[in-house]
Amino acid sequence: MALTRKQFLASPSLAAAQPRKTSRPRNVLFLLSDQHRPSSVGCLGDPVAQTPNIDSLANTGTRFSQAYCSNPVCTPSRASILTGLYTHHHRTWSNATPWPFEIRTMAHHFSRSGYISGLIGKMHFVDAQTHGFDYRLDFNDWFQYLGPKTQLYADELGRRNSGSGLPIVDDLWSDFGDPWIGHRRVDNRQGLVHVGRASLIAERDHFESFVSRESIRFMKRFAGKHPFFLIASYLKPHDPFMPPETWARRFQADDMKLPATYGKVDLAKVPAEIRQRIENHGPSPELKDQAAARQRIAMYYANLAHLDECIGRVLTALRELGLEDDTIVVYSSDHGEMLGEHGLWQKFVFYEPSAGVPLIFRVPGLTHAGAVCSQPVSQVSLMATFLDLCGIPIPAGLDGPPLTPLLRDPRHVRPAAVYAQFxxxxxxxxxxxxxxxxxxxxxxxxxxxxxxxxxxxxxxxxxxxxxxxxxxxxxxxxxxxxxxxxxxxxx
The missing domain is CATH 3.30.1120.10 (Arylsulfatase, C-terminal domain)
Incomplete structure (x- = not known):
């Protein structure tokens, strides 16, 4: 018997083939960088920053102009991002502190709700635990990929560091010491942050390229099969300040300017530790030379430009896989970078370039293109926000409330203080x-x-x-x- 058009369209077989329409996006893609100062974004008017892909994300989503990390150093900050707790509650005190096993991360909650949870890149766990992730690739997997070419990275790093170094689990070296001592052939300056130069590593072999490539592989593998929660976590623009040669050539030291606040701080009115850092150019005494300081600034921006290129590859793949309209995309960084402001380098302080972070949300059907929220917020709210956006119950006891009301209406006023610790x-x-x-x-x-x-x-x-x-x-x-x-x- 022939079916009418109305009967045909209502048939179960066709209904099963129709595109799924939901009120909530299924997937979450969290793009996380390391040490990206909040003002170093092209769309904010930074004349040096080359960040077209981050700019595009900001122009199609909601940007928080006054977002803060919970702690201006890698491991405690990342612990707050994943647990929704401030440092005195998650007890990951420093970069050398293993994360308490019993504290649940957002990955646990996503996995229990039917998501495949993935972490590709740096998270600075300082231990071998998975912390709830179903799928995990980190520095050690990158070293396996590099094989003998790991020597090039050892040369560039020039120091033992579990956040950006060899290997990610410090305990592997606890008995016999750093096996690379005496084998680094380029920058054998133990404990110092480099001024920077072009990398000897091919672009395709850089950690950022690896993270993007494997993140795309993850999305291709699970797209349409499982909703996914994926963190693509990059090292750049964090040191080593050794970008691929093509990117290094774009930024010349002679074109860089020292910040307006460089050398202008009234040292009598700042805390003693900050005064000592400024006077000694700590922890990078080589930056006392202004030519070296300008080179450091140039290579920071080159690192940032390469990061942006790699982020663009993931966003392009998301679109080509047909996932863009069904995926929450978030970009942020674990803390900022002083980059010579106040005569300071790296992070560790509460000044805006260090404690502030970029934070951008693109939530299909919720956020407004090009919207800006000027309400001060903390990354400690990210866990509650991700869970809330995906309809997953928010556990009791979190320190940060969800940012969902601000995503719906960036003008929403939420009279709440923001805190940070160090x-x-x-x-x-x-x-x-x-x-x-x-x-x-x-x-x-x-x-x-x-x-x-x-x-x-x-x-x-x-x-x-x-x-x-x-x-x-x-x-x-x-x-x-x-x-x-x-x-x-x-x-």
């Missing part, structure tokens, strides 16, 4: 509170800092000693210490 359980312990236009930084036994970011966005005028702002400082200090006192020896 070096807990050491004599240099410190913490920060950001509330509205004000930032207060508390140091155990050292000079505090108070800045009005509206009138002083470069944080050059410490108002902590100004009697006119004593009330504001006392209020913020009381709130911060009530939340958590960084001088406490126990969590």
């Amino acid at each position: 070096a807990l359980r050491t004599r240099n312990a410190r913490a920060m509170i950001r509330d509205g236009d004000w930032k207060y930084c508390h140091y155990a036994g050292d000079t505090p800092e108070l800045y009005n970011l509206r009138s002083d966005p470069q944080e050059m005028t410490n108002l902590a000693g100004d009697p006119a702002h004593r009330g504001r400082m006392d209020e913020l200090r009381a709130r911060l210490l009530a939340w958590h006192d960084p001088g406490r020896t126990t969590a």
